[in-house]
Amino acid sequence: MHIADLAVIICYLIFITWFGARFKERNASVKNYFLGGRGAPWWAIAFSIVSAETSTLTVIGTPAISFAGTFTFLQLILGYLLGRIVISALFLPHYFRGEMYTAYELMGRRFGPHIRKFTAAIFLILRALAEGVRVFAVSLVISVVLGQSVLRQSLTGFFPAADIEVVSIAIIVCLTLFYTFEGGMTAVIWTDVVQMFLYVGGALASFFLILRLIPGGWAHAAAMGAAAHKFQFFDFHFALTQQFFQTKYSFWAGLIGGCFLTTASHGTEQLLVQRLLAARNLRESRLALFSSWFVVFFQFALFLLIGVLLFVYYHDTSQLPPKTLDRVYPEFVWNHLPVGLAGLVIAAILAAAMSNLSAALNALSSTTIMDFWRPMQPQTSEVRLLQLARWSTIGWGFILFSVGLAARHWGSVLETGLSIASVLYGSLLGVFLLGVLTKKPGEWAAIAGMSAGFLVTLAVRSQVAYTWYVLIGSLTTFVVGYVASFILPNPLRAIESE
Numbered sequence: 001m002h003i004a005d006l007a008v009i010i011c012y013l014i015f016i017t018w019f020g021a022r023f024k025e026r027n028a029s030v031k032n033y034f035l036g037g038r039g040a041p042w043w044a045i046a047f048s049i050v051s052a053e054t055s056t057l058t059v060i061g062t063p064a065i066s067f068a069g070t071f072t073f074l075q076l077i078l079g080y081l082l083g084r085i086v087i088s089a090l091f092l093p094h095y096f097r098g099e100m101y102t103a104y105e106l107m108g109r110r111f112g113p114h115i116r117k118f119t120a121a122i123f124l125i126l127r128a129l130a131e132g133v134r135v136f137a138v139s140l141v142i143s144v145v146l147g148q149s150v151l152r153q154s155l156t157g158f159f160p161a162a163d164i165e166v167v168s169i170a171i172i173v174c175l176t177l178f179y180t181f182e183g184g185m186t187a188v189i190w191t192d193v194v195q196m197f198l199y200v201g202g203a204l205a206s207f208f209l210i211l212r213l214i215p216g217g218w219a220h221a222a223a224m225g226a227a228a229h230k231f232q233f234f235d236f237h238f239a240l241t242q243q244f245f246q247t248k249y250s251f252w253a254g255l256i257g258g259c260f261l262t263t264a265s266h267g268t269e270q271l272l273v274q275r276l277l278a279a280r281n282l283r284e285s286r287l288a289l290f291s292s293w294f295v296v297f298f299q300f301a302l303f304l305l306i307g308v309l310l311f312v313y314y315h316d317t318s319q320l321p322p323k324t325l326d327r328v329y330p331e332f333v334w335n336h337l338p339v340g341l342a343g344l345v346i347a348a349i350l351a352a353a354m355s356n357l358s359a360a361l362n363a364l365s366s367t368t369i370m371d372f373w374r375p376m377q378p379q380t381s382e383v384r385l386l387q388l389a390r391w392s393t394i395g396w397g398f399i400l401f402s403v404g405l406a407a408r409h410w411g412s413v414l415e416t417g418l419s420i421a422s423v424l425y426g427s428l429l430g431v432f433l434l435g436v437l438t439k440k441p442g443e444w445a446a447i448a449g450m451s452a453g454f455l456v457t458l459a460v461r462s463q464v465a466y467t468w469y470v471l472i473g474s475l476t477t478f479v480v481g482y483v484a485s486f487i488l489p490n491p492l493r494a495i496e497s498e
Contacts, residue, residue, distance in 0.1 A: 005334075005343030012198075012347040013175055016354065019194065020179025020187040030385045033184035034101050034366040035278045040189050042284035042291070049275050049292040051192035051355040053265065054299065059199060059349045060137060062300060064325040066307030070232040072249035074304060076467070077297050079258015084293055086259065087267040088286045090436055095273065096282040101370040103273040103432075110435040112443040113375060118450065119428060120371035123270050124364060126424040128396075131360040132403025133420065135169060138353045141330045141346060142168040169404055172353060177397040180358040181390050185278060188358045195351035196295075202348030203302050205341060206333055210309040213336065214316060224315065225308045249467070257467035264425035264470050268432045271363040360400065365392040419466035426473015427453035433474060434481045441485035448488065449481025 031037060040048075065073050094106055104123070108116030179187050214221050225231055235250045266272045266289065279285035310328055314321050321328050333345045369389050374380060380388075427450040434441055434449060441449070457473040464472070 004339045005346065008340060008343030009347045009350065012344075012351070013172075016191055016194065016351070017175045017179050020191045020358070021182040023183035023187040023190065029382055030101070030369070030389060031099075032186065033386055033389050034274065034362065034370070036185040036189055038278055038280055040186070040278055040280075042279060042288040044189055044193050045275050045279055045284070045288040046291040046295070047196045048189045048192035048359075049266075049272060049288060050295045050299070051196045051352070052272055052275060052359040053292075053296065054196070054199070054352055054356065058299075059203070059303065059352045060141065060326050060329050062303035063307035063310060063329040066230060066304040067311045067321070067328055068325055069249075070230055071304055072232060072235050072254075074233060074297075074300055075235070075249055075251050075254025076258040076261070077254075077293075077300055078251075079255045079260075080262045080296060081293050082255065082259040083262025083266065084289050086263045088289060091267045091432070092276065092282055092285055092289075094436060095277060096285070100277060102270050102367050103268055104270070104367065104371050107431065107435055107446075108371075108375075111441075111446050115431065115443050115446050116371055116375075118447055119268075119431060120270075120367050122424050122428055122450070123367055126421055126428070127269070127271060127360055127364055128399055128403055130421045131357065131400050133407045134353065134356055134360075135173065135400055135404030136407035137326070138169050138172050138350065138404075141349050141353075166405065170401060172350065173357065173397055173401045173404075176354045176357045177361060177394060180361045181393050184389075185274070185362055188362050189275070189278065191358060192355045195348075195355040198344075199348035199352045200299055200302070202345035203299070203306065206329075206337060206345050207302065207306050207309065209337055209341070210306065210313060210332070214309065214313055221309055221312045224312045228311070230308045230311065253465060253467040257465075257469075257471055260429060260470040260474055261422060261425065261467070264429035264474070265421065268428045269363075269425070270367050271359055274363050274366060275359075357400070361393050361396055364396040365389050368392045368396070419461075419469070422466045422469035423457050423461060423473070424454065425470045426457050427451075427477045429470060430474035430477025431481065434478050438482060438485075441481050442489060444488040445481050445484035448484040449477040449479075452480040453477030 029037075062073070095103070100106065102120065104116045104120040107119050179191065183191075211218055211221065222231075236252075266276075276285045276289060279288055306329060310321075310332055313319075313332075322331055330346065330349060333349075334342050336342075337345060366389070369385060369392055373388060374385065430453045431446050431450050434446055453473040453476040456476045457469050460472060461469065
């Protein structure tokens with residue numbers, strides 16, 4: 001084990017925890033704690049959006065995709081742009097009418113208190129499960145760092161029956177929990193900015209260093225990648241058959257599925273809506289949303305290129321890659337990059353994990369307090385709400401750690417995380433579309449639609465690729481909800497007509 005690399009990782013963890021905790025004094029109110037006082041500049045929010053939708057899953061999972069396949073995964077990014085256009089035109093104007101803390105307050109205004117809690121509860125379940133997979137992904141990185149080192153052997157003496165990676169995950173969760181607990185949304189945004197530059201910089205450094213290890217450099221890597229069809233970007237195959245809907249990364253799955261996925265994740269899930277609400281005004285919120293797309297496109301392309309370079313390197317050296325392809329990038333970094341730089345890149349991967357985890361903790365806490373506690377206890381003082389917000393953050397930290405332990409047996413980390421989220425995104429997006437595009441459906445019709453959307457997605461998930469889950473779920477929710485409005489009464493409209 002490289003002691004210098006380990007020192008770099010430890011120093012980074014100490015620094016980022018100290019840096020985030022410094023924002024404690026800015027949290028004198030719930031608005032500051034959950035929305036950063038709406039004082040962050042648009043460019044910082046844009047970087048925070050990128051960090052929130054990027055995680056260890058992205059950093060270690062994306063190179064694995066191009067290592068084993070092609071660039072067709074990048075077609076999803078086209079859908080990401082289309083989804084941002086829909087959010088900007090359809091959802092953001094509603095969010096900036098009045099002061100909102102969570103996305104689900106909009107549903108409460110449109111349908112009533114039950115649907116607000118129902119959509120908020122779906123978010124809590126969705127984010128806890130998806131974030132658990134991301135927490136588990138940290139263990140893959142830690143296991144590479146520890147390897148069969150003396151440190152592992154000495155730690156095993158203290159934890160004879162425990163998995164050392166589990167202990168390491170606990171440390172990462174606790175450090176992230178500490179600065180999120182202290183600094184709130186302001187700490188989340190600014191640590192996101194620092195960590196995004198770190199993991200993108202680490203990826204750039206590893207890209208050029210891998211390239212140096214390949215005889216013939218980029219010309220050879222590009223020729224070999226092209227011969228293996230690694231750079232295939234578009235797949236326009238279209239035929240309405242079961243095989244078509246089982247294709248994860250066709251152009252249509254990317255454009256349509258990616259659009260629905262982004263519209264759901266960035267337009268209805270508190271994790272990212274919270275950042276858009278933290279902007280100073282509607283214009284800056286839109287600016288942050290669209291500028292984040294360019295960064296996302298760049299980083300996905302970069303990680304896919306790294307996967308191709310690793311494919312060429314392993315082929316040229318006749319080495320066998322790890323059995324778990326999610327380990328191929330972190331293992332290469334740790335074993336081949338210069339001492340010190342390897343530690344920095346591993347720290348960058350952990351930075352992505354901490355960035356996403358802090359965002360999830362603050363979003364889960366804000367939804368718990370603002371969508372459940374405050375409606376039940378409207379007389380709660382501002383000071384008391386702030387105390388509850390912090391304790392809620394701690395509670396969710398323990399929950400995410402527990403889900404992370406269970407996620408060790410759920411398969412490929414990147415696609416597992418995306419598929420879990422997509423199962424619930426469909427019904428969530430469907431009810432938001434029902435709320436902003438129609439007036440007739442009431443609360444119970446909306447709940448019926450959401451239930452149908454979720455059940456249908458569960459029923460077809462073994463027959464179709466995860467990129468289609470959100471489309472199927474949202475369309476089912478919308479159609480069933482609208483049809484149900486002719487059967488189930490709308491209490492709010494009845495009151496308005498009196």
